[in-house]
Amino acid sequence: MTAAEATDMPDDGALRTPDRLRRRTSRLLSQLTVRSDRLINEGLAARADARKWHYAVLASLQDLGPGSQATLSRRTGIYRSDMVGVIDELAGRDLVERTPDPDDRRRNLITISDRGRRQLRRLDQVLDTLHDELLAPLSPAEREQFTRLLTRLLDHHTRAS
Numbered sequence: 281m282t283a284a285e286a287t288d289m290p291d292d293g294a295l296r297t298p299d300r301l302r303r304r305t306s307r308l309l310s311q312l313t314v315r316s317d318r319l320i321n322e323g324l325a326a327r328a329d330a331r332k333w334h335y336a337v338l339a340s341l342q343d344l345g346p347g348s349q350a351t352l353s354r355r356t357g358i359y360r361s362d363m364v365g366v367i368d369e370l371a372g373r374d375l376v377e378r379t380p381d382p383d384d385r386r387r388n389l390i391t392i393s394d395r396g397r398r399q400l401r402r403l404d405q406v407l408d409t410l411h412d413e414l415l416a417p418l419s420p421a422e423r424e425q426f427t428r429l430l431t432r433l434l435d436h437h438t439r440a441s
Contacts, residue, residue, distance in 0.1 A: 324407075331366075333356070333366045340355045340356050
């Protein structure tokens, strides 16, 4: 139990949250994010010996093509200082390849390997299962609507910042 969950527990052990908190979208999103991150992080580790950043980099390389570490950092939102470690982990598993950038020999281009493509397909399957668990109370139509609404909110606030 997290500290946030403990504060929602009255002495009798029954979960009780004040209505004014349950009406606060920011709180609900925050609480769901904590639970979602835990589910995804633990699920990827246990079922695929992977991390969410592995998935982000492999998906970026598959969908948008090779890139430098700085490019991958911008595409995925992973801090540049953390990207080195993520690339090292992926390269150590032969999931990506580093080659000198022909336009700038001081940097490397990162490319997904065949093994990385297979791993990405496996991670897609694992994440599909984990998302089914996360979104279990919602119908397929509600899941699509929820994703559309979250995307619209994120796009709005990303453009605004």
